[in-house]
Amino acid sequence: MIWQFDIIILIFLVITAVISLRVKDLLAASMVFGTYSFLICLLWAGMGAVDVAFTEATVGAGISAVILIATVYNTRRDSSD
Amino acid sequence: MKWVGLIAVIFTGGLLLSAMDDFPNWGDAHSPANASPVSQYYIEKTIEDSGVPNMVTAVLADYRGYDTMFETVVVLIAGIAIMAILRVMNGVPGGARPSPAHEIGDQHDIIIGTTCRLLIPVLQLFALYVIAHGHHSPGGGFQGGVILGASFILTAIAKGLDPALERLPEKRYVKLAFVGVVIYSGFGVACLLLGENFLDYGVLQVLLPTIDAAEARSHSMLGVEVGVAFTVSAIMFAIYANLASKGELEGGL
Numbered sequence: 001m002i003w004q005f006d007i008i009i010l011i012f013l014v015i016t017a018v019i020s021l022r023v024k025d026l027l028a029a030s031m032v033f034g035t036y037s038f039l040i041c042l043l044w045a046g047m048g049a050v051d052v053a054f055t056e057a058t059v060g061a062g063i064s065a066v067i068l069i070a071t072v073y074n075t076r077r078d079s080s081d
Numbered sequence: 082m083k084w085v086g087l088i089a090v091i092f093t094g095g096l097l098l099s100a101m102d103d104f105p106n107w108g109d110a111h112s113p114a115n116a117s118p119v120s121q122y123y124i125e126k127t128i129e130d131s132g133v134p135n136m137v138t139a140v141l142a143d144y145r146g147y148d149t150m151f152e153t154v155v156v157l158i159a160g161i162a163i164m165a166i167l168r169v170m171n172g173v174p175g176g177a178r179p180s181p182a183h184e185i186g187d188q189h190d191i192i193i194g195t196t197c198r199l200l201i202p203v204l205q206l207f208a209l210y211v212i213a214h215g216h217h218s219p220g221g222g223f224q225g226g227v228i229l230g231a232s233f234i235l236t237a238i239a240k241g242l243d244p245a246l247e248r249l250p251e252k253r254y255v256k257l258a259f260v261g262v263v264i265y266s267g268f269g270v271a272c273l274l275l276g277e278n279f280l281d282y283g284v285l286q287v288l289l290p291t292i293d294a295a296e297a298r299s300h301s302m303l304g305v306e307v308g309v310a311f312t313v314s315a316i317m318f319a320i321y322a323n324l325a326s327k328g329e330l331e332g333g334l
Contacts, residue, residue, distance in 0.1 A: 001107075047107065050219040051135070051137040051138070051219050051220070051221070051224075053219075054211075054219050054220055054224045055223055055224055058223075058224045058227040058228055058231070059223070059224075059227055062227065062228075062231055063227050063230065063231060063234075063317055063321075066231070066234055066238075066321060067320055067321060067324055070321055070324040070325040071324050073325065074324065074325070074326075074327050
């Protein structure tokens with residue numbers, strides 16, 4: 001692992017985590033959450049846990065974002081808190 | 082109330098940060114996880130036991146086959162529960178939906194449709210590769226199944242839910258999901274019938290006379306991965322199709 005990349009990914013990880021919690025638009029929150037999963041996937045790939053990274057890329061960044069967006073589409077787009 | 086939450090978060094975070102010091106370093110050969118005899122056994126004996134280069138798959142599908150089998154069952158139950166909850170909440174009448182007759186791609190964008198038509202076969206082929214090659218390279222039933230399910234979801238997004246349901250109607254995907262679990266547990270029962278423990282694949286060598294016990298384990302891993310992929314791909318599509326249409330399987334996004 002290259003520690004400079006690690007630092008950059010970790011900073012973006014915190015940023016995306018805060019954004020996905022704070023943003024009022026739930027559609028945007030779902031998409032940022034997918035980005036968060038993808039960044040974690042990069043971290044795992046960097047640590048050599050390729051199988052876990054693969055699962056995170058497909059399940060976390062791929063399917064769960066789509067499912068969240070489908071749910072947002074059928075409920076409400078704005079967060080109540 | 083917010084301040085109480087903040088204090089709790091700071092306290093818990095501080096505890097976790099103070100515990101960071103006791104963590105072993107990344108890649109430390111003497112950390113408890115690496116030094117335990119169990120890990121040593123996996124690392125030294127995987128090739129000997131099953132001839133599978135990808136140790137992760139060997140642990141998932143062979144040494145800890147029970148875990149993976151019931152994970153598959155959990156995926157199945159989650160999908161069924163989502164379908165049931167959506168239909169009970171929305172008062173959709175029971176029974177399988179008939180597959181709708183629908184003209185394909187009339188109201189949707191031609192650019193998206195063409196891109197997906199080019200992309201979906203590649204996705205599905207890659208999914209099959211990930212499933213079939215899961216015990217030799219990163220991948221396996223879960224990842225390949227999700228990619229396969231995603232290709233059907235892509236059809237649903239590009240052309241509407243109805244054409245996707247024409248290809249994979251409700252009756253078929255529910256059947257597929259259960260067949261996957263039956264395949265996985267079938268391997269276990271086959272081992273039981275041949276006089277070994279549940280999911281102890283080595284004994285299956287008698288079914289194919291040309292292979293030894295290690296190869297039998299390797300092939301059985303492929304078999305159970307295929308079962309996992311059936312369940313996961315069917316359930317992923319089922320979850321999307323039901324969530325996107327509020328359980329009615331009509332219209333969609």
